[in-house]
Amino acid sequence: MQLYNKLSAEERAQLIDEAGKDRLTISFYQYHQIGNPQVFRDHLFITWDQLEVLGRIYVAKEGINAQLSLPADRFHEFKEHLDSISFLKDIRLNIAVEQDNKSFLKLKVKVRDKIVADGLNDDLFDVTNKGVHLDAEEFNKLLADPNTICVDMRNHYESEIGHFEGAITPDVDTFRDSLDIIEADLKDHKEDKNLLMYCTGGIRCEKASAYYKYKGFKNVFQLEGGIIEYTRQVNAKGIENKFKGKNFVFDHRKSERISEDVVSNCHQCGEPCDTHVNCANEACHLLFIQCDSCKEKMEECCSDNCKEINALPYEEQKELRKGKSNSNKIFKKGRSEVLKFKK
Structure with missing residues (x-):
């Protein structure tokens, strides 16, 4: 029984070319208590390998964080499998703004201590007590409120090529570095300002919003689905785009262009x-x-x-x-x- 990738990136790239199929690049996450991450990990690999899924997936006791690609004609099979897992049924899937058949060239499903390295002790606070989720239209409205402080929860190399208008972009290398820095910088505004956060697909804000509520911030909001879902809604509904530049992504594409601005x-x-x-x-x-x-x-x-x-x-x-x-x-x-x- 195959439980690990056996092909090199070059061999996989050749197979993708020979198949001649369009592929979809997708990401999703879910916080959920998983009793045995290794067993769950093996189940995912066996099933997804048969569906020709490629990508980088992290599984931990706290949930799953997945970035992957698969043949477009197998999307419904993949979705049926997700729906067969109780805590992944009807989960929102972030479909990439720009598609590339070679966004991923291997299937890697790894068991980790956490699905995002945040350095936090989750026993200290309720990770389910999250901030208010906003869609693109609601986000734009709150972004324009002078009583709002908007914070980019990504790293310096991500925000450097693209960010929302007026957002604070911390000069940090990792997510865990940003948490305490942001709290210290905004300590005088825990009660009188709206703390509005965003990231690539939403996962970092999910944990950060609960953490900041625990730290005493009263009005905490986050962009649901992150920049990826925001862009989808902007394009689908004709909403004004407040994001300037590119969205950094963690696959072979490295970025998706959201606006023509080069920042x-x-x-x-x-x-x-x-x-x-x-x-x-x-x-x-x-x-x-x-x-x-x-x-x-x-x-x-x-x-x-x-x-x-x-x-x-x-x-x-x-x-x-x-x-x-x-x-x-x-x-x-x-x-x-x-x-x-x-x-």
């Missing part, structure tokens, strides 16, 4: 740009923003040093990496001194 710049030359790339040097893999001109000049690398290493034969690159105690910079997300125009 960031190339980290190497400073020209307007909002295209994230990973350094071509596999020993680095730094995530940063790079325009087409710098991409050509730097051969898809973040620095001259990485450019030189990447030009070496592959076996020499492997030798250089051998025995290194330092991992690559995949989690640095633009935090590098070699980038002259990073924010």
Whole structure:
């Protein structure tokens, strides 16, 4: 019985091309007490592998967080399976704004301590005592209220390429970093202001809203379904779009364009740009923003040093990496001194 992915990304990409089918990129989450996450994880993998699902799914005792893709013609089978699981029946599915058949190239279902790394002790507060959920129209209305403080619950590299008008965008690397910083910055407004939060798909706000209510904030609101659902409603209902730029996503696409505004710049030359790339040097893999001109000049690398290493034969690159105690910079997300125009 197969319980783990056996194909490489390259092999899977070839199979996708040969199949010639359109795929849907979808995300969803649900907080729910799961008695045996490992058994649930195995059940999901066995079923979803047969449905040709690919993606990154986290399962924990507190619930599930899923980002995945599947053949469009198997969507109804997938939905039927979700509906057969009591706590996932009729769950809202966030369908990507921009589709890409290769958004995911492997099926990874992992058991984690938490479905989002928040660093919180859930025993201290009621995680179900959440903030008020708002749809796109309600969100826009509250966003325009002068008594509202809007906070982006995402990380610096996400908000750098796109955010809501007037939102506070904390300069943080992780979700757990933002929680205490935001509370400290807004400590004088726990009772007299509306705390309005948003994130990519809603999951971070779900936990943060309960945490901030526990911390004494009286008027806590969150954008239901996050930026993804907001964009769907804006397009479907003709609502004014208050989001500027791109929405960062955690798959091979890296982002979805929400508006034509370019709110960031190339980290190497400073020209307007909002295209994230990973350094071509596999020993680095730094995530940063790079325009087409710098991409050509730097051969898809973040620095001259990485450019030189990447030009070496592959076996020499492997030798250089051998025995290194330092991992690559995949989690640095633009935090590098070699980038002259990073924010």
